[in-house]
Amino acid sequence: MGKKEFIIRRLLQMVITFLIILTGLFFVFRLTLPDPTAALVMEGLSAEAQAMVRARFGLDRPLWQQYFIYLGNFFQGEFGMSFHYRSAIAPIVWEKLLNTLVLMFPAIIVSYSIGPLLGVILSWRRGTKVEFSGIVGGLFLRSAPVFWTGMIFIMVFGIWLGILPTSGMRTLPYEAAHFWDKIFTFDFLWHLLLPGFTIAIYYVALPMLIMRNTMLEIMGEDFIELCQAKGLSERTIMYKHAARNALLPVVTQAAITVGLAVGGQVVVEVVFSWPGLGREIIQSVRTSDFPMAQACFMLMAGMVMVMNFLADLVYGYLDPRVVYQKGGK
Amino acid sequence: MSKKSSRWKQYQPYIQSMKAPFKAIWADPLGRPGSILFLLVLFVAIFAPLLATHDPHEMNQRVEGTAATFIEGQWERMRVIGDTPLNATAVISPGESFAVGREGTILHFDGNRWNKEESPVDTSLLSVDFFSSEFGFAVGENGVIIKYDGHSWTQLESPVEVSLNGVAVPAPDKAIAVGEDGTIISWDGNSWNLLDSPATRDLMAINMVSPNSGVIVGDRGTIIHYQDGEFVNASFRTFMDGTFRRLNAVAISDEGFGFTTGERGEILGFDGEDWYNMTSPESRELTGVGIVGPEEAYIVGIRGIVLKFDGERWTRLGLGYHRSFRGLDIEDGYGFGVGTDPYINELSPPTWEHLFGTTHLGRDIWSQVMYGSRTALIVGIITALIVNIIGVAIGLTSGYFRGRVDNILMRIVDIMYGLPLEPFAIILVLIFRPSLWIIILAIGLLTWRTNARIIRSQVLSLVERPFIKAARVAGASDLRIILVHIAPNVLPLAFLQLAVAIGYAITAEATLSFLGLGPPRLYSWGTILHAARLSGAWRTAWWWVIPPGIFISLTVVSVFLISRSLEVLTNPRLRGGSTRAPRSKKS
Numbered sequence: 001m002g003k004k005e006f007i008i009r010r011l012l013q014m015v016i017t018f019l020i021i022l023t024g025l026f027f028v029f030r031l032t033l034p035d036p037t038a039a040l041v042m043e044g045l046s047a048e049a050q051a052m053v054r055a056r057f058g059l060d061r062p063l064w065q066q067y068f069i070y071l072g073n074f075f076q077g078e079f080g081m082s083f084h085y086r087s088a089i090a091p092i093v094w095e096k097l098l099n100t101l102v103l104m105f106p107a108i109i110v111s112y113s114i115g116p117l118l119g120v121i122l123s124w125r126r127g128t129k130v131e132f133s134g135i136v137g138g139l140f141l142r143s144a145p146v147f148w149t150g151m152i153f154i155m156v157f158g159i160w161l162g163i164l165p166t167s168g169m170r171t172l173p174y175e176a177a178h179f180w181d182k183i184f185t186f187d188f189l190w191h192l193l194l195p196g197f198t199i200a201i202y203y204v205a206l207p208m209l210i211m212r213n214t215m216l217e218i219m220g221e222d223f224i225e226l227c228q229a230k231g232l233s234e235r236t237i238m239y240k241h242a243a244r245n246a247l248l249p250v251v252t253q254a255a256i257t258v259g260l261a262v263g264g265q266v267v268v269e270v271v272f273s274w275p276g277l278g279r280e281i282i283q284s285v286r287t288s289d290f291p292m293a294q295a296c297f298m299l300m301a302g303m304v305m306v307m308n309f310l311a312d313l314v315y316g317y318l319d320p321r322v323v324y325q326k327g328g329k
Numbered sequence: 330m331s332k333k334s335s336r337w338k339q340y341q342p343y344i345q346s347m348k349a350p351f352k353a354i355w356a357d358p359l360g361r362p363g364s365i366l367f368l369l370v371l372f373v374a375i376f377a378p379l380l381a382t383h384d385p386h387e388m389n390q391r392v393e394g395t396a397a398t399f400i401e402g403q404w405e406r407m408r409v410i411g412d413t414p415l416n417a418t419a420v421i422s423p424g425e426s427f428a429v430g431r432e433g434t435i436l437h438f439d440g441n442r443w444n445k446e447e448s449p450v451d452t453s454l455l456s457v458d459f460f461s462s463e464f465g466f467a468v469g470e471n472g473v474i475i476k477y478d479g480h481s482w483t484q485l486e487s488p489v490e491v492s493l494n495g496v497a498v499p500a501p502d503k504a505i506a507v508g509e510d511g512t513i514i515s516w517d518g519n520s521w522n523l524l525d526s527p528a529t530r531d532l533m534a535i536n537m538v539s540p541n542s543g544v545i546v547g548d549r550g551t552i553i554h555y556q557d558g559e560f561v562n563a564s565f566r567t568f569m570d571g572t573f574r575r576l577n578a579v580a581i582s583d584e585g586f587g588f589t590t591g592e593r594g595e596i597l598g599f600d601g602e603d604w605y606n607m608t609s610p611e612s613r614e615l616t617g618v619g620i621v622g623p624e625e626a627y628i629v630g631i632r633g634i635v636l637k638f639d640g641e642r643w644t645r646l647g648l649g650y651h652r653s654f655r656g657l658d659i660e661d662g663y664g665f666g667v668g669t670d671p672y673i674n675e676l677s678p679p680t681w682e683h684l685f686g687t688t689h690l691g692r693d694i695w696s697q698v699m700y701g702s703r704t705a706l707i708v709g710i711i712t713a714l715i716v717n718i719i720g721v722a723i724g725l726t727s728g729y730f731r732g733r734v735d736n737i738l739m740r741i742v743d744i745m746y747g748l749p750l751e752p753f754a755i756i757l758v759l760i761f762r763p764s765l766w767i768i769i770l771a772i773g774l775l776t777w778r779t780n781a782r783i784i785r786s787q788v789l790s791l792v793e794r795p796f797i798k799a800a801r802v803a804g805a806s807d808l809r810i811i812l813v814h815i816a817p818n819v820l821p822l823a824f825l826q827l828a829v830a831i832g833y834a835i836t837a838e839a840t841l842s843f844l845g846l847g848p849p850r851l852y853s854w855g856t857i858l859h860a861a862r863l864s865g866a867w868r869t870a871w872w873w874v875i876p877p878g879i880f881i882s883l884t885v886v887s888v889f890l891i892s893r894s895l896e897v898l899t900n901p902r903l904r905g906g907s908t909r910a911p912r913s914k915k916s
Contacts, residue, residue: 017744017747028760032760132358132359136359136886139886139893140886142889143832143882143885143886143889144878145839147840147858148858151867151878152875152878154868158868159869260749263749263750263753264751264840266752266755267843270844271862281755282755285756293755293756293759296752300749301748301749304746304747305746305747308746
């Protein structure tokens with residue numbers, strides 16, 4: 001089975017998965033929740049007026065028709081109307097998605113560039129105090145809930161020292177013509193520092209520990225022995241031969257982490273009042289804004305799936321031994 | 330018998346593989362502290378009701394005696410000076426004051442600090458006054474009268490048994506005390522005697538400018554003037570204005586003017602002849618009045634109220650006091666306001682009483698954290714078991730039967746991988762209601778996917794082993810092969826996944842509770858942090874934020890440490906001594 005075929009197969013599978021989740025969500029929402037018109041129709045409206053509102057939103061049609069209308073709209077980028085904002089959802093969630101991404105990616109890039117390096121050092125210093133404290137410290141960083149470290153950082157840097165902003169993306173009030181105008185400023189970076197750092201140190205431990213484990217495994221391999229026999233220096237063996245091979249699971253994990261971070265992000269956005277998708281979905285639950293919650297969730301699920309797909313691709317690219325068979329791993 | 334023993338033999342592999350993980354955990358240098366830590370948390374969770382010092386829902390109250398010092402027109406910060414509420418204070422000179430309160434408390438201020446004096450009584454003392462630093466009286470409940478001679482207090486015989494609310498000592502041989510039911514008693518230099526009273530209502534306070542002149546106030550607007558041995562004007566009706574409300578305190582200046590104040594913010598002024606109503610900026614109970622001069626006077630009240638008179642009007646001073654005043658005395662521009670009732674001990678930093686301090690509602694954080702450990706472990710363990718049972722079952726089925734079964738199950742796993750946990754739980758809460766079961770359900774429904782995959786791949790490799798093939802050839806049923814031959818071999822891996830799942834579930838529970846998705850009346854470490862964030866006080870109340878987080882981290886670390894030692898068991902390549910590069914060959 002060729003590479004191309006694998007990719008197509010995997011893509012198809014992704015679309016089907018997405019459709020299943022979308023369908024499941026649609027029916028779960030429509031069957032378990034009270035009449036969605038209840039949120040729209042004002043109390044005391046006459047029966048005829050209520051029927052008119054229903055007709056306008058297409059709620060008088062049978063459920064399966066509504067489903068296909070929804071499906072069609074969804075793939076045209078029409079996510080419906082928000083009950084809370086009383087406007088179209090699509091422009092709102094796309095902006096929130098971008099806000100989420102500009103927070104998430106820098107943080108994960110930082111942690112995945114530092115983490116593996118630390119992992120190499122730990123494996124190098126195997127059996128020493130450095131390794132021991134590195135493991136315990138790494139485990140602690142990974143165990144401390146990310147919202148809690150965020151709160152501690154806000155207390156220390158935002159309140160006690162008073163040097164870093166603790167909420168939002170920009171100092172209010174600000175004017176930005178469009179999204180990139182908002183992002184490419186010093187003020188934005190300044191706001192990114194604290195939440196970004198919080199996420200980064202949470203995710204730094206995982207690549208570090210994985211790197212260490214894989215390094216230890218690889219150092220037992222024959223080719224390392226060969227390198228030693230060749231008389232290469234310890235450093236060269238470490239960085240050039242062992243680390244390069246050990247990177248594989250780390251890279252795969254990186255893509256999976258990005259997928260997981262989509263969900264984990266919610267809590268960071270809440271703590272730092274970052275106007276991203278996560279904060280939006282929490283708010284939509286509070287205001288019973290079902291269409292909004294639905295759209296946010298589907299975007300997040302979509303992101304997770306794309307990331308998992310990328311992880312598979314990267315894995316296949318980095319490790320030629322992977323046979324593209326039966327849909328991957 | 331033989332059948333029984335053969336059945337016993339079947340379980341032998343289980344027992345063996347059950348023991349192995351525990352041995353591995355205990356042998357590992359990180360696993361041992363990890364398991365000790367975990368047992369500690371388990372201990373806390375089991376004995377939470379004993380370890381908790383308070384009811385976590387209770388709004389803890391506190392009783393103290395507090396004093397706010399007034400010096401040269403300035404009010405200073407309210408300070409705690411004793412552990413019982415104080416009812417009255419008397420300033421003898423700027424360097425010497427007394428305060429009396431509940432349980433016979435007598436506090437003496439020597440210019441620097443308040444010292445507790447030995448008291449001959451244990452009933453509540455309600456009023457105190459001095460002629461000089463060597464002569465004074467304090468009176469209280471049950472007609473108690475005690476005398477100060479410059480060194481110590483002695484109890485005197487009292488002619489009455491009702492509560493005495495006020496006392497004034499204008500001369501060594503002249504003192505008057507007033508009390509319930511219109512009681513008025515007088516000191517003649519040797520003993521206290523009951524006087525004929527013109528009033529029947531409760532009398533609350535007395536102030537005398539000279540041995541021959543004074544004012545008594547009391548319930549239902551009673552104002553009695555004392556003039557040369559006579560009680561006159563025994564009714565509010567005879568004055569220009571009056572009130573029906575209880576008057577709590579009165580002060581008359583040497584110049585002859587004065588004020589009286591009482592419940593519901595009532596203030597009356599005295600111009601030397603008549604009492605007249607004054608506009609009050611306050612509607613709560615006022616308890617004390619003190620005069621500095623014709624253009625400066627103060628009134629104190631409950632909940633830290635301080636009002637100032639500037640010669641024309643009373644205005645409220647915003648001094649940030651919260652605790653109630655019961656009494657005020659100002660002498661020569663120097664004075665004290667004393668008091669406090671039970672108040673809610675809100676946002677208290679850690680003390681011996683409250684080890685982790687209190688919340689904004691006065692709830693004990695230590696107790697909340699103790700109870701929180703229960704929620705964390707219950708959710709952690711139940712969820713991990715659910716996750717593991719589903720994961721192992723699916724992994725075994727999928728790996729053993731392969732083919733179509735495997736394909737369907739793995740596609741379901743793929744779908745599960747598309748669902749992000751936190752948003753999924755949020756949606757569940759939107760559909761149902763916040764509860765512990767929603768959290769367990771959300772984590773349980775989603776996280777078995779990893780277990781299933783890992784177990785499956787292990788089973789896939791096991792199935793190819795000769796001993797399985799041999800069993801199959803011997804005619805063993807699928808169920809038997811799975812349960813007897815395969816399951817014991819995936820058990821260590823399942824144990825590892827169990828530990829990982831516990832850690833993951835505890836973190837997830839804390840996260841979801843922090844987002845406010847947990848049940849509202851049940852304490853968990855996440856809900857404590859949620860409440861802290863919701864109150865807004867967390868930015869300064871570090872004692873509210875740090876402990877729950879530390880507990881979450883330590884618990885999860887302990888489980889991680891355990892899982893790491895199990896990892897050594899399942900992946901022998903991680904074993905090895907302290908050599909830099911283990912030279913062991915590929916197994």
